[in-house]
Amino acid sequence: MKNRTTVERASERELVVTRAFDAPARLVFEAWTTAELFKRWWVPRSLGMTLRSCELDVRVGGRYRLVFGDDPSSTDEFFGRYIEVTPPSRIVWTNDEGGEGGPVTTVTFEEKDGKTLVVLRERYPSKEALDAAGTGAADAMGESFEQLDELLAIPGTNARYMG
Protein backbone atom coordinates (compact mmCIF):
# COMPACT_ATOMS: atom_id res chain seq x y z
CA MET A 1 0.00 0.00 0.00
CA LYS A 2 1.16 3.49 -0.84
CA ASN A 3 2.24 5.71 2.02
CA ARG A 4 0.47 9.00 2.20
CA THR A 5 2.10 12.41 1.83
CA THR A 6 0.68 15.09 4.09
CA VAL A 7 1.25 18.83 4.02
CA GLU A 8 0.45 21.20 6.81
CA ARG A 9 0.90 24.91 7.10
CA ALA A 10 2.38 24.66 10.56
CA SER A 11 2.55 28.41 11.06
CA GLU A 12 2.26 31.59 9.03
CA ARG A 13 5.70 31.04 7.58
CA GLU A 14 6.27 27.31 7.76
CA LEU A 15 5.12 24.36 5.67
CA VAL A 16 5.62 20.79 6.86
CA VAL A 17 5.57 17.78 4.53
CA THR A 18 5.61 14.22 5.90
CA ARG A 19 5.78 10.78 4.36
CA ALA A 20 6.82 7.34 5.57
CA PHE A 21 9.12 5.03 3.60
CA ASP A 22 9.45 1.29 4.09
CA ALA A 23 13.22 1.37 4.30
CA PRO A 24 15.94 2.25 6.78
CA ALA A 25 16.93 5.91 7.13
CA ARG A 26 20.40 5.39 5.67
CA LEU A 27 18.88 4.34 2.31
CA VAL A 28 16.53 7.32 2.16
CA PHE A 29 19.45 9.54 3.12
CA GLU A 30 21.55 7.97 0.37
CA ALA A 31 18.85 8.64 -2.23
CA TRP A 32 18.65 12.23 -1.01
CA THR A 33 22.37 12.97 -1.07
CA THR A 34 23.66 11.09 -4.13
CA ALA A 35 23.24 13.22 -7.25
CA GLU A 36 22.59 10.28 -9.65
CA LEU A 37 19.82 9.01 -7.36
CA PHE A 38 18.46 12.44 -6.42
CA LYS A 39 17.90 13.47 -10.02
CA ARG A 40 15.72 10.41 -10.57
CA TRP A 41 13.07 11.51 -8.12
CA TRP A 42 13.30 15.27 -7.46
CA VAL A 43 11.58 16.19 -10.72
CA PRO A 44 8.65 13.83 -11.18
CA ARG A 45 7.42 13.27 -14.71
CA SER A 46 4.05 14.80 -13.90
CA LEU A 47 5.75 18.14 -13.40
CA GLY A 48 6.58 18.25 -17.11
CA MET A 49 10.12 19.48 -16.46
CA THR A 50 13.52 17.93 -16.92
CA LEU A 51 16.52 18.30 -14.68
CA ARG A 52 19.46 19.08 -16.95
CA SER A 53 22.14 19.16 -14.34
CA CYS A 54 22.33 18.32 -10.69
CA GLU A 55 25.34 19.03 -8.50
CA LEU A 56 25.16 18.22 -4.81
CA ASP A 57 28.07 18.82 -2.48
CA VAL A 58 26.39 17.47 0.62
CA ARG A 59 28.53 18.66 3.53
CA VAL A 60 28.30 21.63 5.85
CA GLY A 61 28.97 24.73 3.75
CA GLY A 62 28.78 22.71 0.51
CA ARG A 63 26.65 24.00 -2.36
CA TYR A 64 24.03 22.48 -4.60
CA ARG A 65 22.82 23.59 -8.00
CA LEU A 66 19.91 22.21 -10.05
CA VAL A 67 19.37 23.38 -13.62
CA PHE A 68 16.04 22.73 -15.31
CA GLY A 69 14.94 22.47 -18.92
CA ASP A 70 16.32 20.92 -22.11
CA ASP A 71 17.16 24.26 -23.69
CA PRO A 72 20.85 24.98 -23.01
CA SER A 73 20.22 28.74 -23.03
CA SER A 74 17.68 28.42 -20.21
CA THR A 75 19.01 29.33 -16.79
CA ASP A 76 16.08 28.11 -14.75
CA GLU A 77 17.99 27.01 -11.72
CA PHE A 78 17.79 26.38 -8.03
CA PHE A 79 20.79 26.69 -5.78
CA GLY A 80 21.83 27.10 -2.19
CA ARG A 81 24.07 25.90 0.56
CA TYR A 82 23.94 23.04 3.05
CA ILE A 83 24.12 24.45 6.56
CA GLU A 84 23.72 21.20 8.52
CA VAL A 85 24.42 17.62 7.46
CA THR A 86 24.01 14.80 9.99
CA PRO A 87 23.95 11.37 8.30
CA PRO A 88 21.57 9.64 8.21
CA SER A 89 19.09 11.74 10.14
CA ARG A 90 19.12 15.42 9.19
CA ILE A 91 19.96 17.89 6.40
CA VAL A 92 19.37 21.64 6.39
CA TRP A 93 19.85 23.83 3.34
CA THR A 94 19.17 27.33 2.07
CA ASN A 95 17.28 28.19 -1.13
CA ASP A 96 19.10 31.17 -2.57
CA GLU A 97 17.86 31.43 -6.18
CA GLY A 98 15.33 34.09 -5.19
CA GLY A 99 17.90 36.18 -3.35
CA GLU A 100 17.04 37.05 0.23
CA GLY A 101 13.65 35.83 1.30
CA GLY A 102 14.17 32.23 0.25
CA PRO A 103 13.14 29.54 2.71
CA VAL A 104 15.42 27.37 4.80
CA THR A 105 14.58 23.70 4.36
CA THR A 106 15.12 21.12 7.10
CA VAL A 107 14.58 17.45 6.38
CA THR A 108 14.77 14.81 9.08
CA PHE A 109 14.77 11.03 8.68
CA GLU A 110 13.40 9.23 11.72
CA GLU A 111 13.82 5.47 11.63
CA LYS A 112 11.55 3.18 13.59
CA ASP A 113 11.13 -0.58 13.10
CA GLY A 114 12.90 -0.47 9.76
CA LYS A 115 10.66 2.31 8.44
CA THR A 116 11.60 5.92 8.02
CA LEU A 117 9.44 8.96 8.58
CA VAL A 118 10.58 11.87 6.45
CA VAL A 119 9.61 15.29 7.81
CA LEU A 120 10.47 18.24 5.63
CA ARG A 121 10.04 21.79 6.91
CA GLU A 122 10.25 24.85 4.74
CA ARG A 123 10.57 27.94 6.84
CA TYR A 124 10.15 31.28 5.09
CA PRO A 125 11.36 34.59 6.49
CA SER A 126 7.82 35.99 6.41
CA LYS A 127 4.19 35.08 5.81
CA GLU A 128 4.28 37.13 2.58
CA ALA A 129 7.22 35.10 1.26
CA LEU A 130 5.38 31.85 1.90
CA ASP A 131 2.17 33.13 0.28
CA ALA A 132 4.13 34.21 -2.80
CA ALA A 133 5.84 30.82 -3.03
CA GLY A 134 2.46 29.11 -2.70
CA THR A 135 1.14 30.97 -5.68
CA GLY A 136 4.18 29.90 -7.69
CA ALA A 137 3.82 26.27 -6.71
CA ALA A 138 0.14 26.44 -7.55
CA ASP A 139 0.94 27.65 -11.05
CA ALA A 140 3.51 24.90 -11.50
CA MET A 141 1.09 22.18 -10.53
CA GLY A 142 -1.47 22.93 -13.20
CA GLU A 143 -5.10 23.79 -13.22
CA SER A 144 -6.90 20.71 -11.98
CA PHE A 145 -8.03 22.14 -8.68
CA GLU A 146 -9.20 25.37 -10.22
CA GLN A 147 -11.35 23.19 -12.41
CA LEU A 148 -12.73 21.41 -9.38
CA ASP A 149 -13.30 24.76 -7.76
CA GLU A 150 -15.27 25.89 -10.77
CA LEU A 151 -17.33 22.77 -10.70
CA LEU A 152 -18.22 23.38 -7.09
CA ALA A 153 -18.90 27.08 -7.57
CA ILE A 154 -21.04 26.66 -10.67
CA PRO A 155 -22.24 23.09 -10.54
CA GLY A 156 -22.39 21.46 -13.91
CA THR A 157 -21.77 17.95 -15.03
CA ASN A 158 -18.42 17.68 -16.63
CA ALA A 159 -16.92 14.27 -17.15
CA ARG A 160 -13.48 15.68 -17.88
CA TYR A 161 -12.79 16.08 -14.18
CA MET A 162 -13.23 12.47 -13.40
CA GLY A 163 -10.64 11.10 -15.80
Next chain:
Amino acid sequence: MVQCLSVSFDASFAALSDATRRGVLEQLGRADASITHLAEKFHMTLTGMKKHVGVLEQAGLVTTEKVGRVRTCKLGSRRLDDETAWIERYRQLWDARFDELDKVVEELKRKEKVDGRKKRK
Protein backbone atom coordinates in the same frame (compact mmCIF):
# COMPACT_ATOMS: atom_id res chain seq x y z
CA MET B 1 -5.64 19.67 10.27
CA VAL B 2 -3.70 17.60 7.77
CA GLN B 3 -5.95 14.64 8.34
CA CYS B 4 -9.08 16.77 7.97
CA LEU B 5 -7.79 18.24 4.76
CA SER B 6 -6.96 14.94 3.12
CA VAL B 7 -10.16 13.28 4.28
CA SER B 8 -12.31 16.08 2.91
CA PHE B 9 -10.51 16.03 -0.43
CA ASP B 10 -10.93 12.29 -0.72
CA ALA B 11 -14.59 12.68 0.15
CA SER B 12 -15.03 15.40 -2.47
CA PHE B 13 -13.48 13.33 -5.19
CA ALA B 14 -15.49 10.27 -4.25
CA ALA B 15 -18.63 12.37 -4.22
CA LEU B 16 -17.88 13.86 -7.61
CA SER B 17 -16.90 10.58 -9.26
CA ASP B 18 -20.52 9.70 -9.95
CA ALA B 19 -22.56 11.18 -12.81
CA THR B 20 -25.82 11.22 -10.84
CA ARG B 21 -24.22 13.08 -7.97
CA ARG B 22 -22.74 15.64 -10.33
CA GLY B 23 -26.19 16.01 -11.83
CA VAL B 24 -27.68 16.53 -8.38
CA LEU B 25 -25.14 19.30 -7.70
CA GLU B 26 -26.03 20.92 -11.00
CA GLN B 27 -29.71 20.71 -10.14
CA LEU B 28 -29.20 22.18 -6.67
CA GLY B 29 -27.13 24.96 -8.22
CA ARG B 30 -30.34 26.08 -9.89
CA ALA B 31 -32.72 25.58 -6.98
CA ASP B 32 -33.08 23.73 -3.70
CA ALA B 33 -35.00 20.50 -4.06
CA SER B 34 -36.52 17.75 -1.96
CA ILE B 35 -35.16 14.22 -2.07
CA THR B 36 -38.44 13.07 -3.59
CA HIS B 37 -38.13 15.64 -6.36
CA LEU B 38 -34.52 14.62 -7.04
CA ALA B 39 -35.45 10.94 -7.10
CA GLU B 40 -38.12 11.60 -9.72
CA LYS B 41 -35.87 13.84 -11.74
CA PHE B 42 -33.13 11.19 -11.92
CA HIS B 43 -35.54 8.26 -12.26
CA MET B 44 -34.36 6.64 -9.05
CA THR B 45 -35.88 5.13 -5.97
CA LEU B 46 -36.10 7.29 -2.89
CA THR B 47 -33.62 5.02 -1.13
CA GLY B 48 -31.13 5.28 -3.98
CA MET B 49 -31.33 9.07 -4.01
CA LYS B 50 -30.98 9.21 -0.23
CA LYS B 51 -27.69 7.34 -0.57
CA HIS B 52 -26.34 9.75 -3.18
CA VAL B 53 -27.39 12.77 -1.12
CA GLY B 54 -25.76 11.17 1.91
CA VAL B 55 -22.42 10.93 0.09
CA LEU B 56 -22.65 14.56 -1.02
CA GLU B 57 -23.57 15.59 2.49
CA GLN B 58 -20.59 13.71 3.94
CA ALA B 59 -18.31 15.60 1.57
CA GLY B 60 -19.83 18.89 2.71
CA LEU B 61 -21.06 19.63 -0.79
CA VAL B 62 -24.75 19.47 0.14
CA THR B 63 -26.73 20.20 3.28
CA THR B 64 -30.18 18.89 4.04
CA GLU B 65 -32.91 20.12 6.31
CA LYS B 66 -36.07 18.33 7.29
CA VAL B 67 -39.16 20.48 7.49
CA GLY B 68 -42.26 18.50 8.37
CA ARG B 69 -42.11 15.36 6.26
CA VAL B 70 -40.01 16.84 3.50
CA ARG B 71 -36.21 16.78 3.45
CA THR B 72 -34.89 19.68 1.41
CA CYS B 73 -31.41 19.64 -0.11
CA LYS B 74 -29.28 22.65 -0.92
CA LEU B 75 -25.70 23.25 -1.90
CA GLY B 76 -23.29 23.08 1.01
CA SER B 77 -21.17 25.98 2.10
CA ARG B 78 -17.89 24.22 1.59
CA ARG B 79 -15.71 25.74 -1.09
CA LEU B 80 -12.12 25.04 -1.85
CA ASP B 81 -10.59 28.29 -0.78
CA ASP B 82 -7.37 29.46 -2.36
CA GLU B 83 -5.07 28.38 0.43
CA THR B 84 -6.55 24.90 0.58
CA ALA B 85 -6.18 24.60 -3.16
CA TRP B 86 -2.55 25.62 -3.35
CA ILE B 87 -1.57 23.55 -0.35
CA GLU B 88 -3.18 20.58 -2.05
CA ARG B 89 -1.21 21.28 -5.22
CA TYR B 90 1.95 21.56 -3.18
CA ARG B 91 1.07 18.23 -1.60
CA GLN B 92 0.60 16.69 -5.05
CA LEU B 93 4.07 17.86 -6.05
CA TRP B 94 5.65 16.26 -2.99
CA ASP B 95 3.51 13.16 -3.35
CA ALA B 96 4.69 12.70 -6.95
CA ARG B 97 8.27 13.33 -5.87
CA PHE B 98 8.04 10.89 -2.98
CA ASP B 99 6.47 8.21 -5.19
CA GLU B 100 9.60 8.39 -7.31
CA LEU B 101 11.83 8.46 -4.22
CA ASP B 102 10.01 5.33 -3.05
CA LYS B 103 11.08 3.54 -6.24
CA VAL B 104 14.70 4.62 -5.82
CA VAL B 105 14.73 3.53 -2.17
CA GLU B 106 13.11 0.17 -3.01
CA GLU B 107 15.83 -0.39 -5.58
CA LEU B 108 18.54 0.38 -3.01
CA LYS B 109 16.86 -2.02 -0.62
CA ARG B 110 16.79 -4.84 -3.18
CA LYS B 111 20.39 -4.15 -4.14
CA GLU B 112 21.46 -4.28 -0.50
CA LYS B 113 19.70 -7.62 -0.05
CA VAL B 114 21.44 -9.11 -3.09
CA ASP B 115 24.82 -7.75 -1.96
CA GLY B 116 24.18 -9.12 1.54
CA ARG B 117 23.51 -12.57 0.15
CA LYS B 118 26.70 -12.43 -1.89
CA LYS B 119 28.70 -11.51 1.20
CA ARG B 120 27.36 -14.47 3.12
CA LYS B 121 28.42 -16.93 0.42
